[in-house]
Amino acid sequence: xxxxxxxxxxxxxxxxxxxxxxxxxxxxxxxxxxxxxxxxxxxxxxxxxxxxxxxxxxxxxxxxxxxxxxxxxxxxxxxxxxxxxxxxxxxxxxxxxxxxxxxxxxxxxxxxxxxxxxxxxxxxxxxxxxxxxxxxxxxxxxxxxxxxxxxxxxxxxxxxxxxxxxxxxxxxxxxxxxxxxxxxxxxxxxxxxxxxxxxxxxxxxxxxxxxxxxxxxxxxxxxxxxxxxxxx
Numbered sequence: 001x002x003x004x005x006x007x008x009x010x011x012x013x014x015x016x017x018x019x020x021x022x023x024x025x026x027x028x029x030x031x032x033x034x035x036x037x038x039x040x041x042x043x044x045x046x047x048x049x050x051x052x053x054x055x056x057x058x059x060x061x062x063x064x065x066x067x068x069x070x071x072x073x074x075x076x077x078x079x080x081x082x083x084x085x086x087x088x089x090x091x092x093x094x095x096x097x098x099x100x101x102x103x104x105x106x107x108x109x110x111x112x113x114x115x116x117x118x119x120x121x122x123x124x125x126x127x128x129x130x131x132x133x134x135x136x137x138x139x140x141x142x143x144x145x146x147x148x149x150x151x152x153x154x155x156x157x158x159x160x161x162x163x164x165x166x167x168x169x170x171x172x173x174x175x176x177x178x179x180x181x182x183x184x185x186x187x188x189x190x191x192x193x194x195x196x197x198x199x200x201x202x203x204x205x206x207x208x209x210x211x212x213x214x215x216x217x218x219x220x221x222x223x224x225x226x227x228x229x230x231x232x
Contacts, residue, residue: 068160
């Protein structure tokens with residue numbers, strides 16, 4: 001059994017084992033049970049009734065949370081000409097084309113959190129798939145990171161866009177803020193995240209779609225949230 005620190009044990013004691021809290025109760029608890037010395041992220045985990053072996057039940061996308069994530073992400077845009085100028089005007093941290101791709105390949109440079117690319121640049125990105133893919137940095141049309149509207153994409157990332165995808169077991173994870181957020185803002189972000197997943201429910205799914213929801217701060221204990229807290 002994993003040994004837990006005194007702070008973790010103390011925080012976990014505030015959570016009633018087996019209880020599913022309302023989203024409002026859970027949002028307050030996640031702030032109270034944060035054990036890190038720094039402002040930590042608040043993460044949500046949703047277990048869905050999905051068979052990820054079926055293509056239509058593999059969910060992947062992105063959502064702009066109403067209150068952002070509390071994180072300032074560095075954005076790299078791979079584009080040329082007018083699109084490069086638009087990306088710079090929108091506040092992208094780095095903009096380039098072949099030069100920036102060579103920097104990644106030759107210098108192993110990853111000083112950014114999100115990469116956005118225009119469709120015409122994707123063939124050049126192909127050879128970097130083996131280094132970008134494992135880091136979750138490869139642009140993808142499903143998450144809005146392959147687009148001709150680079151201005152919108154940059155603005156969304158800066159506003160607090162969260163990318164998500166189902167894992168092998170049908171779980172979806174995402175950040176819904178941090179422990180500095182008011183509980184009300186965490187609830188609003190939670191609502192938006194769950195509502196987005198409900199909209200994406202595959203037609204082939206039978207029975208209960210959302211099986212379980214939990215939230216936790218970084219290194220903090222998990223808090224089960226009642227599925228009935230959300231509009232379905």
